[in-house]
């Protein structure tokens with residue numbers, strides 16, 4: 001059952017290993033099987049009504065913690081695939097400084113537990129402040145949650161079930177992956193209905209989504225041993241910097257958050273291009289830099305930012321595809337992931353970072369599943 005460790009030392013590790021299965025379950029639920037034989041149907045099936053999307057001008061996403069990181073990737077996908085402007089707000093900030101009301105706006109609450117107090121209050125507020133306005137301003141509330149019986153699920157008009165199964169480790173792993181899957185589904189659903197992508201392009205993306213479970217399995221099978229050994233080298237490390245750009249900037253944030261949460265090592269996630277405006281001053285041989293360098297629009301940029309860190313003697317760890325001689329030359333250590341189109345890369349890039357944090361914390365003998373001061377679900381403000 002979900003509440004047993006099944007031979008894993010911690011729930012977190014078990015949940016990291018459940019990710020290929022979670023992605024498969026999401027694909028089973030979100031992809032429309034009819035599409036395989038009939039290309040005139042919508043390839044995505046989220047059970048959402050057309051009305052939710054009619055005349056859509058703006059998307060605002062509200063979340064906390066890891067769900068907020070998934071939302072940043074969601075924003076990228078919605079903007080780049082469906083061409084709709086999207087904002088991501090911390091629920092705790094939104095509550096006390098709600099942005100001016102915009103018409104025809106879809107508000108998405110993203111919460112694994114469906115119970116996070118700040119997220120629930122922010123959505124409640126949005127619902128109330130729009131209630132008496134004219135049609136164009138009426139609330140359109142969508143939830144992305146792992147708990148279809150939660151407070152969030154009752155509050156919103158529609159919810160996408162994350163299908164991650166019970167997550168026990170306080171540090172979110174498989175629920176993050178599931179949230180990304182929900183956002184791929186949503187962005188493609190929007191893109192299909194707004195006709196912003198050609199059928200060929202949709203097909204290409206969907207084919208690649210289907211490869212993800214096997215690719216995550218490959219990372220788990222081939223990388224864990226090496227990551228565990230690498231983790232042992234950081235028993236005295238006090239600071240870490242994670243850098244990424246574009247769709248993988250949120251992965252840098254998530255990599256840093258995982259490390260902070262369970263190993264209590266200070267870590268910062270930064271957009272690689274911003275390094276020179278501050279964090280580069282921190283770098284020396286004692287501060288390892290993890291660069292997420294996935295081929296695509298910003299690949300060369302990230303590599304050159306990584307080289308700048310290397311010039312300050314930082315130990316450089318790269319998350320990058322197998323067999324890139326150029327990358328292996330730059331990085332001291334390489335955490336390899338299968339080669340994949342940039343758009344799909346976050347879901348692979350996060351896995352070695354989860355394993356790295358896990359093994360650093362486990363090696364330090366810390367309580368990985370129940371880190372100090374943290375709760376799985378924060379139901380107070």
Ligand code: G6P
Pocket residue numbers: 064065066067110111112113114115116119170171172374375376377378
């Ligand atoms: C807590 C958890 C985090 C989680 C955040 C948001 O801080 O420790 O892992 O990301 O809450 O939780 P939610 O259930 O709203 O996704």
